[in-house]
Structures are given as structure tokens and as C-alpha cells.
Amino acid sequence: MLKKNSIKISILRFSLLGFLVFTFEACKTLQIEKPRESYIPTNLAPASSELPLQVSIDIQKLQNTVNKKMTGLLFDGDKINNQDLSVKIWKAQNFTFSIKNNVIEYRVPLKLWTRFAWNVQKFGITIGDNYEANGSLALTYKTTIEIDKNWKLVSKTASSGFQWIETPKLNVVGVQVPVTPLANLALSKSEQLISDQIDATLQQMVDIKKYVSMAWNETQKPMQVNEANNLWVRITPKDLYISPFQTIGQKLNISIALSALIESYMGAKPNENKATPLPAFKLAQRTAQDFxxxxxxxxxxxxxxxxxxxxxxxxxxxxxxxxxxxxxxxxxxxxxxxxxxxxxxxxxxxxxxxxxxxxxxxxxxxxxxxxxxxxxxxxxxxxxxxxxxxxxxxxxxxxxxxxxxxxxxxxxxxxxxxxxxxxxxxxxxxxxxxxxxxxxxxxxxxxxxxxxxxxxxxxxxxxxxxxxxx
Structure with a gap:
């Protein structure tokens, strides 16, 4: 009887042990070492890109400025061609401009006063004196605009003729004095002066290099593109190419392609690169590509x-x-x-x-x-x-x-x-x-x-x- 009870206890112990082992295996809590958190440093690759730099000249504003600067008496000359000839030329009305690509055309209304000595013989008698005559005319000029290698605006203005609005005439004792040839002589001397004044005014007013240099330098400063992601962009310009001038309406457009290396940064604001100098002017028959x-x-x-x-x-x-x-x-x-x-x-x-x-x-x-x-x-x-x-x-x-x-x-x-x-x-x-x-x-x-x-x-x-x- 004791032996039989002993066997029952052994079976019970074995069953209990098996149940405990099964339960332990079924619900075993795993103990696994966590992988080390680490990151490989990465940077956004720089991209070669191009940015158009758009500079436009409003011809209407340029016209208004020229008209403000060139007023009143424009030319005052004595002893022209070592002759007894004096000429004064005033601005009669505002100049008007029209433009096509890099050529500006002007219409310049002027008032003319001339004083000259004139002698004529009639019936064996010499008649002569100093005479004055007044007239009005409209000169036309063409200015060709270019940019030199130092980014300076160069304008070359030349006369393309004139038209008399009121031809100066003078009759002396029934003799018509040929004032027009004398006035033409005077104009030939004054036209260059007016051309030079227009060129000087344009070059003083339109400082292309100032604005191109400003854009070139300021783009090199880091810019924050996205505040949420703290995304910064740094532009390192490499070169500039300018396309032939174009006109749209009354605007003269100067298109410049800025070739650059664009770098992107996430996080802190990147340092500024050492500024690179503005390169020499280059004319190219091309437009800027996509950014x-x-x-x-x-x-x-x-x-x-x-x-x-x-x-x-x-x-x-x-x-x-x-x-x-x-x-x-x-x-x-x-x-x-x-x-x-x-x-x-x-x-x-x-x-x-x-x-x-x-x-x-x-x-x-x-x-x-x-x-x-x-x-x-x-x-x-x-x-x-x-x-x-x-x-x-x-x-x-x-x-x-x-x-x-x-x-x-x-x-x-x-x-x-x-x-x-x-x-x-x-x-x-x-x-x-x-x-x-x-x-x-x-x-x-x-x-x-x-x-x-x-x-x-x-x-x-x-x-x-x-x-x-x-």
C-alpha cells in the first residue's frame, strides 16, 4: 500500500513539473539587449543651378528723368566756324522716347535762335547787317545701349536727322536771306553736344554694376527657406552671362543668368562663404535654365x-x-x-x-x-x-x-x-x-x-x- 501511494505521488510531481515547464515556455519573458542607437552623418548634396537676374529699365521713367535733367537752354555758341554766327537752342517740348531691344529713339523738339552777318549786292549797292531769326524743329536721335566688360552702361547716341517745324526766314529789302543753311551749320555743331549730354545723363542715371554687384554679393548670404524644418540655402555664385537686351512694351529688359552652386542645410544657420568678386561681363546667346x-x-x-x-x-x-x-x-x-x-x-x-x-x-x-x-x-x-x-x-x-x-x-x-x-x-x-x-x-x-x-x-x-x- 505504501509503495502504491509513493508511485501516485511521483506521478503527481512529474505532472506538476511538466505543467510548470509548459507554462514557463509558453509565457517566457524575453530578455534581449537593445541595439545601440546611432546615426551616420549625412549632408544634402550641393546642386549646380542657374538663377536669372532680371533688370528692367522703365523707358517712361527714364524719359521723365531725362526731361527733368535737360531743360531750358541746351546750346549757346558764338563765332561758329570762325564766322560771325551765333546760335542758341532751347528745349521746346518734352523729349519722347521709343525703344526696340537696345536702341532708343528720341524726338527732340527745339527752338532755334540765330544771329549772323549777311551782305548782299543789288544794283551795285552792298547791303549788309547783323540779323536775327527764330525757328523751331524736331531732331531725332538713336541711342545704342551696351555694357562693357566692367559692367558699365555704355550709350552711343547719334543724330538721325531733323525736321523743321517752323523754318526760319528773313527778307531784307526784297531779298530772301538763306537762313536755313546757316541754321543747318549751327545744328551740325550743336547736335554732338546734345548727343554727349544724353549719353552722360544715361550713364549717370543707370548704374548697372551697382545693382548687379549688390545681387551678386547679397545672394551669398544664407537664406532660410523653411522655418518648420529649419532648412537653409547657401548660394555660391560662379559666373554671370548676359543675354541680348529685349523690349516688352516700354520696358528694356536686361536678362542675366547667374550660374551658382546651391547648398542646403538642415538645422543651424550655415556660415557665410568668403565673398567672391563680380566676374567680368560676358555676352551669351542663352537664357537661364530651370532652378x-x-x-x-x-x-x-x-x-x-x-x-x-x-x-x-x-x-x-x-x-x-x-x-x-x-x-x-x-x-x-x-x-x-x-x-x-x-x-x-x-x-x-x-x-x-x-x-x-x-x-x-x-x-x-x-x-x-x-x-x-x-x-x-x-x-x-x-x-x-x-x-x-x-x-x-x-x-x-x-x-x-x-x-x-x-x-x-x-x-x-x-x-x-x-x-x-x-x-x-x-x-x-x-x-x-x-x-x-x-x-x-x-x-x-x-x-x-x-x-x-x-x-x-x-x-x-x-x-x-x-x-x-x-
Whole structure:
């Protein structure tokens, strides 16, 4: 009887031990070392780009300024050609301008006074005296505008003729004195003076080099394009090319292509480069290409984790009779790869870590995880206590829930940049105006706190000199 009781106790002990072992194995809490959080330093690649520099001259304003500067008596000459000939020329009305490309045409209404000595013989009698005559005429001039190698505006004005409005005539004792040839002689001497005055006035008023130098220097200062992402742009100009002048209506447009290296920075404001001097003038039959810039947008780990948790927390995944339920999930970076940290319960309990390759899906405008796998420490522990997880079936079921749409981040980046570029004042009188059109994500990297989308954007951007002050 004692022996029979002893056998029953042994069986009971064995059953209890088996139950405890089964329970321990079924609910074993995993102890896995967390991968070290680390990040590989990355920089946005600089991009070679071109910015048009638009300088325009309002011909109406130029006309008004010339009219203000050139008033009253324009020419006063005595003893012209060593003859007893004096001429005075006044401005009769405002000058009027018209322009085509780099040629300005003027109509210059003038009043003419001349005094001269005139002798004539009639019936054997010499008649002579000093006479005065008045008349009015309209001169026409053409000014060709160019820029020399030192960025100085060079204007060459030449007369293209004149038309008498009121021809000066004088009758003396029935003899008509030929005043017109004398007036023509006087005009031939005064035209060059008027041409020189027009050239001097234009060159004093239109200081192209001042504005080009200002734009060249001010663009080299870092500009904040996106405040939310703390995105900065630094422009290092390399060269300038100017296209032939063009006119649109009453505007003379001077188009300059600024070739530059565009650098983008996330975070602190970058240092200013050592200023490079303004290069010599170069004329080129070309226009500036599309603006090209590398920028970045950040999708924070917190946002990605929030999205993933909304879909995965309390969701159960099974493999045969084995199951795990996710209770929490978060994300960080390690050696250039994402690490997902998941708290689980079920056939195992504890915290597991898995990783993969982050890629950008252009069709979905989303980041995805490819080639998911457990990290090395997790693999080592699972090989001893939960080998059934290593076949990867459950982790592959989890992976689709980790896709994160970045459309909002990219749209916000583009919208914020366009808002800034719509009217970015670089300096008084110089504005950066433009719009980004296309955006192409080039790569995905991990930085502290976020997944960074490195994108190339193209658009139409120009530096505009608001107005030349005459």
C-alpha cells in the first residue's frame, strides 16, 4: 500500500513539473539587449543651378528723368566756324522716347535762335547787317545701349536727322536771306553736344554694376527657406552671362543668368562663404535654365510610430498554434537602418527588435520597409527560446502596416518653400521670386528623431531688381 501511494505521488510531481515547464515556455519573458542607437552623418548634396537676374529699365521713367535733367537752354555758341554766327537752342517740348531691344529713339523738339552777318549786292549797292531769326524743329536721335566688360552702361547716341517745324526766314529789302543753311551749320555743331549730354545723363542715371554687384554679393548670404524644418540655402555664385537686351512694351529688359552652386542645410544657420568678386561681363546667346535645388523633409519617428501603433497595437498574429499580440511599438535608428522595437505578449512575452531597409515608393508617395529581419541579438535569443519566430512569417505579416505616407510632409515642404520664394526680399530693391514645380525624392536617410527624405526640386526662380532709381 505504501509503495502504491509513493508511485501516485511521483506521478503527481512529474505532472506538476511538466505543467510548470509548459507554462514557463509558453509565457517566457524575453530578455534581449537593445541595439545601440546611432546615426551616420549625412549632408544634402550641393546642386549646380542657374538663377536669372532680371533688370528692367522703365523707358517712361527714364524719359521723365531725362526731361527733368535737360531743360531750358541746351546750346549757346558764338563765332561758329570762325564766322560771325551765333546760335542758341532751347528745349521746346518734352523729349519722347521709343525703344526696340537696345536702341532708343528720341524726338527732340527745339527752338532755334540765330544771329549772323549777311551782305548782299543789288544794283551795285552792298547791303549788309547783323540779323536775327527764330525757328523751331524736331531732331531725332538713336541711342545704342551696351555694357562693357566692367559692367558699365555704355550709350552711343547719334543724330538721325531733323525736321523743321517752323523754318526760319528773313527778307531784307526784297531779298530772301538763306537762313536755313546757316541754321543747318549751327545744328551740325550743336547736335554732338546734345548727343554727349544724353549719353552722360544715361550713364549717370543707370548704374548697372551697382545693382548687379549688390545681387551678386547679397545672394551669398544664407537664406532660410523653411522655418518648420529649419532648412537653409547657401548660394555660391560662379559666373554671370548676359543675354541680348529685349523690349516688352516700354520696358528694356536686361536678362542675366547667374550660374551658382546651391547648398542646403538642415538645422543651424550655415556660415557665410568668403565673398567672391563680380566676374567680368560676358555676352551669351542663352537664357537661364530651370532652378535646381536639393532639399529635405523630415517624417518624425513619433509620427511614424503613432501611425503604426494605430494599426498594430492589440493586433494578434499567428504561426500555427503560436501567437503574438503587439502591445506597443516605437522606432529609432542604428547604423543607418531603422530599428522597430515591439512589445509583445502571447506565446512569448517581452520586447523584440527587427530592422530592414527603408525605401521610398514614388507611386504611393510613401516610405516602406523592405527585407525585414530580426536584429542579431533578437535572433540569438529566439534561436534558443522561440525558434518558430525565425522563419519570418509573422514579421512579414507585420511589415505592410509599417508603410508611412509622406505626402503631407512633401506637400508642406513645397508649399512653405513656395510661400517663401513668392517674394523673398534679399536686400532693398532686390527680391527672389519664383515657384518650385517638380519634386523628386532621391534617397531616404535616418537622423536623430526623424526619417529624412532627400529630394531634388526644380522650378522657375529669378532675382529681380525691383526698380532702378534714376
Amino acid at each position: 535646381n535645388l536639393n532639399i529635405a523633409a523630415d517624417a518624425t519617428y513619433a509620427k511614424i510610430s503613432e501611425m503604426a501603433k494605430a494599426q498594430l497595437v492589440n493586433k494578434t498574429f499567428s504561426e500555427g498554434k503560436k501567437t503574438i499580440t503587439i502591445t506597443d511599438l516605437s522606432l529609432f535608428g542604428s547604423e543607418g537602418k531603422p530599428v522597430f522595437m515591439a512589445d509583445v505578449i502571447g506565446s512569448i512575452k517581452g520586447r523584440i527588435y527587427f530592422t530592414g531597409n527603408l525605401v521610398y515608393n514614388a507611386e504611393k508617395i510613401a516610405i516602406e520597409v523592405e527585407n525585414p529581419s530580426f536584429d542579431m541579438q533578437t535572433k540569438n535569443v529566439l534561436a534558443k527560446s522561440a525558434n518558430w519566430l525565425l522563419n519570418g512569417m509573422i514579421i512579414k505579416k507585420i511589415t505592410p502596416y509599417l508603410t508611412y505616407s509622406v505626402k503631407q510632409e512633401l506637400d508642406e515642404l513645397k508649399a512653405d518653400a513656395n510661400k517663401t520664394l513668392s517674394n523673398y526680399k534679399i536686400y532693398d530693391g532686390i527680391t527672389l521670386i519664383g515657384k518650385l514645380n517638380s519634386m523628386n525624392v532621391q534617397s531616404v536617410t535616418l537622423v536623430p528623431g526623424a526619417v529624412r527624405l532627400n529630394a531634388n526640386v526644380k522650378g522657375k526662380i529669378a532675382l529681380k531688381v525691383d526698380e532702378l532709381n534714376f
